[in-house]
Each structure stands twice: as structure tokens, then as C-alpha cells.
Amino acid sequence: MFKINQNYLKLQGSYLFSTIGKKVRTYKEENPDKNVISLGIGDVTLPLAPSIISALHRATDEMAAKETFKGYSPDLGYEFLRSAIAKHDYEARGVQIAIDEIFISDGAKSDSGNIGDIFAEDNKIAVCDPVYPVYVDTNVMAGRTGEFDSTTGKWSNVIYMPCSKDNNFVPMLPKETPDIIYLCFPNNPTGSAITKNELQKWVDYANEKGAVIIYDAAYEAYISEDDCPHTIYECDGAKKCAIELRSFSKNAGFTGTRLGFTVVPKELISDGVPLNNLWARRHGTKFNGAPYIIQAAGAAVYSPEGIAQTREQIDYYMNNARVIRDGLLEAGYQVSGGVNAPYIWLQTPNGMTSWEFFDHLLQNASVVGTPGSGFGPSGEGYFRLTAFGTYENTLEALRRIKNL
Amino acid sequence: MFKINQNYLKLQGSYLFSTIGKKVRTYKEENPDKNVISLGIGDVTLPLAPSIISALHRATDEMAAKETFKGYSPDLGYEFLRSAIAKHDYEARGVQIAIDEIFISDGAKSDSGNIGDIFAEDNKIAVCDPVYPVYVDTNVMAGRTGEFDSTTGKWSNVIYMPCSKDNNFVPMLPKETPDIIYLCFPNNPTGSAITKNELQKWVDYANEKGAVIIYDAAYEAYISEDDCPHTIYECDGAKKCAIELRSFSKNAGFTGTRLGFTVVPKELISDGVPLNNLWARRHGTKFNGAPYIIQAAGAAVYSPEGIAQTREQIDYYMNNARVIRDGLLEAGYQVSGGVNAPYIWLQTPNGMTSWEFFDHLLQNASVVGTPGSGFGPSGEGYFRLTAFGTYENTLEALRRIKNL
Numbered sequence: 001m002f003k004i005n006q007n008y009l010k011l012q013g014s015y016l017f018s019t020i021g022k023k024v025r026t027y028k029e030e031n032p033d034k035n036v037i038s039l040g041i042g043d044v045t046l047p048l049a050p051s052i053i054s055a056l057h058r059a060t061d062e063m064a065a066k067e068t069f070k071g072y073s074p075d076l077g078y079e080f081l082r083s084a085i086a087k088h089d090y091e092a093r094g095v096q097i098a099i100d101e102i103f104i105s106d107g108a109k110s111d112s113g114n115i116g117d118i119f120a121e122d123n124k125i126a127v128c129d130p131v132y133p134v135y136v137d138t139n140v141m142a143g144r145t146g147e148f149d150s151t152t153g154k155w156s157n158v159i160y161m162p163c164s165k166d167n168n169f170v171p172m173l174p175k176e177t178p179d180i181i182y183l184c185f186p187n188n189p190t191g192s193a194i195t196k197n198e199l200q201k202w203v204d205y206a207n208e209k210g211a212v213i214i215y216d217a218a219y220e221a222y223i224s225e226d227d228c229p230h231t232i233y234e235c236d237g238a239k240k241c242a243i244e245l246r247s248f249s250k251n252a253g254f255t256g257t258r259l260g261f262t263v264v265p266k267e268l269i270s271d272g273v274p275l276n277n278l279w280a281r282r283h284g285t286k287f288n289g290a291p292y293i294i295q296a297a298g299a300a301v302y303s304p305e306g307i308a309q310t311r312e313q314i315d316y317y318m319n320n321a322r323v324i325r326d327g328l329l330e331a332g333y334q335v336s337g338g339v340n341a342p343y344i345w346l347q348t349p350n351g352m353t354s355w356e357f358f359d360h361l362l363q364n365a366s367v368v369g370t371p372g373s374g375f376g377p378s379g380e381g382y383f384r385l386t387a388f389g390t391y392e393n394t395l396e397a398l399r400r401i402k403n404l
Numbered sequence: 405m406f407k408i409n410q411n412y413l414k415l416q417g418s419y420l421f422s423t424i425g426k427k428v429r430t431y432k433e434e435n436p437d438k439n440v441i442s443l444g445i446g447d448v449t450l451p452l453a454p455s456i457i458s459a460l461h462r463a464t465d466e467m468a469a470k471e472t473f474k475g476y477s478p479d480l481g482y483e484f485l486r487s488a489i490a491k492h493d494y495e496a497r498g499v500q501i502a503i504d505e506i507f508i509s510d511g512a513k514s515d516s517g518n519i520g521d522i523f524a525e526d527n528k529i530a531v532c533d534p535v536y537p538v539y540v541d542t543n544v545m546a547g548r549t550g551e552f553d554s555t556t557g558k559w560s561n562v563i564y565m566p567c568s569k570d571n572n573f574v575p576m577l578p579k580e581t582p583d584i585i586y587l588c589f590p591n592n593p594t595g596s597a598i599t600k601n602e603l604q605k606w607v608d609y610a611n612e613k614g615a616v617i618i619y620d621a622a623y624e625a626y627i628s629e630d631d632c633p634h635t636i637y638e639c640d641g642a643k644k645c646a647i648e649l650r651s652f653s654k655n656a657g658f659t660g661t662r663l664g665f666t667v668v669p670k671e672l673i674s675d676g677v678p679l680n681n682l683w684a685r686r687h688g689t690k691f692n693g694a695p696y697i698i699q700a701a702g703a704a705v706y707s708p709e710g711i712a713q714t715r716e717q718i719d720y721y722m723n724n725a726r727v728i729r730d731g732l733l734e735a736g737y738q739v740s741g742g743v744n745a746p747y748i749w750l751q752t753p754n755g756m757t758s759w760e761f762f763d764h765l766l767q768n769a770s771v772v773g774t775p776g777s778g779f780g781p782s783g784e785g786y787f788r789l790t791a792f793g794t795y796e797n798t799l800e801a802l803r804r805i806k807n808l
Contacts, residue, residue, distance in 0.1 A: 001583065001613070002523060002527050002583040002615055002674065003523065003524035003526060003527055003674070004522060004524060004674045005521065005522050005523055005524050008522060008682050011685060018688070041476070043475035043476050045475070046470070047467060047469055047473040048467045048473070053467065053468040056460075056464040056467070056697065057461060057464055060457060060460040060464065063451060063457065063661065064451050064454070064457040065451055066450070069449070069450070069451040069657075069660075070660040071447035071448055071659040072659045072660055073660055106662075106691075106694075107692050110690060110691055110692060113689060113691075114690060117409065117545065118408060118409050119406060119408060119409055123406050123407055134689060141689070180406055209405070210406065211406055253473075255475040256476055256693070256695065256696045257467065257695050257697065258510075258692065258693065270406065271408070273408060273413065275408065278412050281415060281418075282545070285517060285541050285542060285545070286518060286538075286542055287514055287517075288510070288513040288514060288662060290510075291660065291662045291695060292660045292661070293697070293698075294697075294698075
């Protein structure tokens with residue numbers, strides 16, 4: 001008699017964004033005349049840049065001719081893409097990453113879930129609170145989190161590192177020592193950034209304790225301040241303790257095009273075993289590469305035109321972020337984020353819970369955001385708005401919010 | 405101190421295709437004048453069909469315009485694709501599969517590895533021997549296989565179901581009861597097919613024992629005989645015990661384009677828990693959809709032009725299969741497969757081992773195939789040739805083999 005993975009039964013509710021989706025659908029059905037503006041899910045809205053479109057067409061034509069057709073991709077991904085990444089994302093920042101330390105994938109969500117496979121079940125994880133739900137949920141599935149306490153909203157075997165306005169939404173080193181530390185900067189959902197000096201403390205801590213850092217840098221392209229590192233490998237010793245996750249979703253609009261990569265440095269070793277080897281084995285066994293066409297499009301992101309065009313898109317979104325931030329401040333909200341990240345994190349007014357404010361905003365302004373409590377207990381009383389709408393919609397949403 | 409997944413250290417070196425690569429490189433260096441023909445790796449060679457290319461261009465153009473740009477895909481995949489699958493792959497064969505029983509993915513390799521996530525560690529698996537290595541390797545990673553015995557080439561906690569000419573390469577029901585049964589028909593590597601009557605016995609057995617069947621039907625498009633089922637759901641009761649994996653790699657040339665799907669029927673229930681829910685949760689949490697462009701290309705496979713054009717490609721490959729099969733029979737080999745599958749499985753002559761025959765073929769005919777022993781202990785003494793080469797190369801390879 002086969003047995004299911006009982007850990008799945010511990011998973012709480014349904015995935016945050018599906019719940020939001022259902023509420024919005026219901027509202028739209030009941031209010032067909034209302035123009036609902038979503039500043040909710042972190043999904044981009046600008047079309048792919050012209051240089052990326054050209055690369056997709058070119059690569060498609062290659063797939064149409066026998067001489068240039070591409071079958072299975074190399075295990076780690078095409079070298080043309082890994083070389084471009086090594087050069088532009090690392091060498092240009094004074095960091096040497098070898099091309100066989102880079103693993104092309106179908107996106108950072110898959111990688112952030114799958115990376116857990118190479119670790120034993122009995123590792124204790126530490127997460128920021130609030131946090132991107134995938135880190136915790138995938139560890140629930142893997143049996144690492146203990147039991148859920150519905151009173152506190154916490155898992156018994158997870159170290160929560162609260163991020164609030166008291167610590168400027170950057171966690172303090174935990175009292176209890178974790179084995180695996182998830183960090184995401186610029187942060188989803190709070191929009192906060194970390195300085196190089198602060199991140200160096202985490203790297204030193206991880207190296208001292210023998211912990212590994214899973215560093216999600218999916219939003220690095222949004223950094224506007226000089227003292228914020230774009231990669232954790234700007235910190236000394238990070239290659240000995242950190243895995244970095246990167247994405248093409250937010251810097252180049254690939255949310256529906258799917259491309260990402262993970263860096264596992266060869267210096268990251270456990271008991272003589274390089275984690276690079278383990279991830280290479282997982283990658284080669286449970287994955288068969290991102291589509292050639294998409295990898296070709298990814299390389300176009302690093303062309304001179306691609307760099308200029310995607311920069312323009314990021315500037316467009318960051319202008320929205322400014323509109324949201326300034327508008328909320330004007331309306332008297334407590335606001336953070338929006339400077340080095342496309343996320344604005346606001347405190348709900350009048351002691352409303354996050355979900356109460358969600359309903360309030362949807363019902364009275366037809367604006368969709370994301371309840372902070374969906375990201376963890378310390379997110380209660382907070383709310384996330386994203387800069388990924390159109391400029392016009394963002395303006396209109398803020399007009400409505402100011403009139404609430 | 406973080407701990408790695410020790411199961412990874414048990415994995416046996418996956419040297420099969422790298423060893424082949426090395427031997428071929430050495431041979432080419434020593435024989436620069438020889439034209440080496442590979443009928444080895446199961447990768448397609450024909451370019452994508454014109455209707456698929458058109459769909460890729462069309463979808464790319466959609467990604468270029470704000471009005472038609474696509475961000476995150478629906479969790480299960482686009483409905484246009486799932487509807488086409490439900491209609492053409494199932495309804496057309498008298499099988500009703502709901503569109504929320506179909507999960508679009510980046511390919512059957514990922515799915516065949518990832519599906520293990522929803523099962524407990526203490527399930528005993530049964531595999532055919534020889535077998536596609538991914539089934540076993542991913543279960544090694546999950547800790548289900550026990551210890552490897554290098555003398556027998558077997559894992560202590562795996563039920564091996566030998567497939568040889570004695571049973572026409574279709575396994576007999578195992579003596580020991582398994583929890584999870586991996587079946588792949590038409591089969592890689594042996595090229596054998598299973599009749600509906602024979603498969604019904606497996607379905608009945610699984611339902612009787614409370615086992616689940618992971619049914620890999622990646623090669624169903626190659627079936628030419630009427631009594632072979634294209635989907636396991638043609639068998640009565642299969643929805644209560646079987647998960648089906650499907651691929652666009654071999655029927656439409658998507659090895660480098662990456663698309664597949666998995667069917668998890670709602671009737672498949674363990675202790676009141678539908679496995680459909682578990683897979684939906686995994687799919688929504690650890691995956692973010694196949695690219696829109698690729699899903700659009702997948703839908704084109706089901707258009708009238710797509711059906712005709714991909715049929716032509718399959719016919720081309722199956723003509724190669726016929727050339728290989730007839731040529732080998734003429735040359736006095738014992739041959740199976742090649743009728744309902746693009747793989748031809750031959751017995752090595754004169755008691756040669758699989759690797760001895762590999763060297764013999766490479767040295768004396770400049771032809772590359774795959775040693776059967778690379779697929780499991782019962783593959784020893786066998787050899788795989790694939791029909792995915794060009795017609796001209798296939799003819800020439802067989803001419804050389806006949807002259808050996």
C-alpha cells in the first residue's frame with residue numbers, strides 16, 4: 001500500500017496568491033462595472049524588450065532549420081548564457097564566478113524550492129518574518145519545520161527573524177543557531193535593502209557557525225543605492241557559505257518566459273563534499289534544461305541594447321514605486337521600501353488586520369494589494385503594494401487610496 | 405552546522421553517456437578520416453514543424469505588445485493547452501480526463517523525478533530492468549532504494565522486474581509487493597510495447613495491492629499496433645491507481661523546447677487524500693509554469709497542420725526504425741523493438757558484453773549505439789540503437805553493420 005508524504009498535510013491553507021485571485025474574481029463578478037487595479041502579485045506588465053523579442057524570433061528560426069536545430073541543452077545550460085552571466089553579473093562587480101558554478105534554470109521559484117533537495121531533512125532553517133512563502137512551504141514539504149501553531153502562526157522548528165520598522169526590516173543575527181539561512185535582498189515583501197557591511201556580518205556569522213545562506217537576489221536590478229551589494233559574493237568569504245538565486249523575471253520581464261540561475265561556488269564544501277557536485281547531479285537528473293529559445297532570449301538581456309532597454313523598464317517601474325511611496329506618505333501612511341526594490345510596504349491604518357485592509361482597499365478603491373500577514377506572522381498589520389502596474393493605473397490607484 | 409542529503413553520496417557515477425562521449429572522441433582523434441554515425445542518444449534531429457514555428461513567432465509577437473503580453477502562467481498551465489490535451493490525447497480515445505487533472509510542465513524528465521516528492525520515503529519501488537535511469541536515481545536521492553551492491557548492480561530495497569526476450573520485454577507481476585510501480589510503454593530502452601490486456605493486469609494488480617503506477621507514456625505517438633494502449637486510462641480502473649507522464653519531446657521534437665504534462669486523476673486517493681491536491685500543491689509551490697511561448701507552441705501540435713506535420717516526422721523516424729530492424733534481422737541479429745517505438749534492442753552476438761559490442765561497432769563500423777548494461781543489470785548482452793538519425797545516415801550505418 002503506497003503512502004503519501006504526510007508533510008503535505010501540514011501545509012496551511014492554500015497558496016497566498018490563489019486566495020487573493022479567488023477574492024478578486026468574486027469581486028469582479030459582483031462588480032462588473034468596476035475597474036479593478038492590481039498592485040498585488042509581483043508580476044510585470046511591460047512587454048518584453050525589442051532586443052529580447054528579436055532574439056526569440058532568431059532562435060525560433062534556428063529551430064526551424066536542420067542545420068541549426070537544437071535538441072537537449074547542456075546540463076548546466078548553454079555556455080553563451082553562462083559566460084554572459086559570469087561577465088556582466090559578477091566580473092563587472094569584481095567577483096569571479098566560474099561558468100561551471102552557474103546553473104541555468106526555469107526560474108528562481110523552482111530553484112528556491114528545489115535547492116532543499118541537496119540538504120538533509122534534519123537541518124534547522126531560519127527565515128525572515130515576513131518572508132516569501134515558498135521558502136517555508138517547501139521546507140514544510142521536506143519535513144523540516146515541525147508542527148504549525150495556529151495561535152502564533154509559526155512552525156515549531158523554524159527560527160523566525162522578525163523584520164519590522166524597529167530594525168529597519170533587516171533581521172538581527174538569531175539567538176538560536178540555524179543550519180540553513182534564507183535571506184532575500186532587496187527584500188520581497190518589505191522592499192528593504194541590506195548594505196554590504198550588514199550582509200558581511202551574515203556571511204561571517206554563517207562561516208563561523210557552519211551555516212549555509214540561500215541568498216535570493218531576484219531583485220538586485222532595482223538597487224539604486226551604492227552601498228547595497230548586487231550579489232552576496234561581493235562579501236568576503238561568501239563563496240564558502242552562500243548559494244545565490246537569480247531570476248530574469250523582474251529585471252527583464254520574464255515572469256511568463258521563465259528563466260533563472262543558481263550559483264553554487266565550488267568552495268562551498270560540507271565534510272569534503274562540494275555542494276556544486278550535488279546540485280549538478282540534481283540538476284542533471286531531475287531537470288532537462290530551460291528551452292534553447294528562452295536561453296537565447298536570456299543572452300539578449302546582456303547585449304548592449306538589452307541592457308539599455310531593460311534598464312528603461314526598471315526605471316519605469318521604479319518611477320511607479322516613487323509614485324506609490326510619495327502618494328502613501330502624503331496620505332499619512334507609514335511606508336518603507338520602494339527605493340531599492342519594486343515593493344512598497346505600508347502599515348495598515350487604524351489597527352486593521354492585513355486582510356481587513358485588503359478587503360477595505362478592494363471594496364472601496366477597487367485596488368488589489370497583498371496582505372502582509374500572508375508572508376508570516378510579523379507581516380500582520382502590514383500590506384504590500386507593487387510597482388509593476390502601468391504608470392496610469394498606479395497614479396489612479398493612488399488617487400483612489402488618497403480619497404479613502 | 406548544515407548537513408547535506410547523504411543519499412546523494414550513494415548515487416553511482418552516471419558515466420554511461422560521458423564514457424560513450426570519451427570513447428567516441430578518442431576514436432575520432434585516432435581516425436580523423438572516418439565518418440562516425442551516432443544512433444546512440446535518444447535526441448531528435450528533425451527541426452520543429454512549420455506550424456509549431458509559426459506558433460512560436462506568433463506567441464513571441466504577443467509578448468512584444470502590452471495588450472497581449474503574458475506574465476505568470478496559471479498554476480496548472482494555460483487552459484487552451486490543457487483543453488487540447490484533454491480532447492486529443494484522451495477524449496479521442498474514449499477517455500474522459502478533466503482539465504484540472506492535467507498539469508503542464510517543462511517535460512517528463514522533471515515530472516518523473518519530482519513526482520516522488522508527494523510520496524513518503526518508506527515506499528518500496530518496483531522498476532523494470534533495464535530501465536530509464538532517472539526513475540531509480542531520483543529514488544536514490546529520496547532515500548528509498550537502500551544500499552547499492554556493486555556485484556549485482558542492484559539496490560537492496562528496489563524490486564527489479566527483469567525484461568528479457570523470455571517475457572517479450574514486458575515484466576511479470578513481481579513476487580514481492582511494491583508500493584510504487586514505474587512502467588514505461590512503449591519502452592525506453594527496449595522499444596517493447598504492452599497490449600491493453602497485459603496493461604489491464606497491472607492496473608488490476610495495483611488496485612488489488614493498493615500500489616500506485618507511475619506510467620511513462622512519452623513514446624505513445626510511436627505506437628503502430630492497434631492493441632497497444634496510448635494511455636493507461638484506456639484500462640478499467642486506472643484512474644484509481646495510475647499517474648501518467650507525457651512529453652512533447654519525441655512526438656513533436658521538443659527535446660530542446662521543453663514541454664510535458666502529468667495527469668493525476670481525482671479518483672486516485674490515499675486515505676481520503678486525493679493525490680491531485682498534493683501534486684497541485686507541489687506544482688504551485690515549487691514550479692512556476694512552462695513559458696507561455698512554449699505552451700502556445702504545444703497547442704500548435706494539436707492543430708490540424710500540427711497533427712499532420714508531426715505525424716510525418718514520426719513516420720520518418722519509424723521508417724528509420726524499420727531500416728534498422730530489417731537490416732539487423734537480415735544480418736542475423738536477434739532484434740526487438742522498432743515497431744511501436746523509436747528504439748531497437750538487439751542481442752549482442754557471440755556472447756559479447758554490451759561494452760565489448762560497443763567497441764566492436766565503433767572500431768569496425770564507426771557506428772555509435774548505447775550499451776544495454778548502462779540501463780540496468782538485465783540489459784547486459786543487449787544494445788540500443790535509435791531511429792532519431794537521418795535516413796541517409798541510418799542506411800549507411802546498417803550497410804556497415806551488415807558488412808561486419
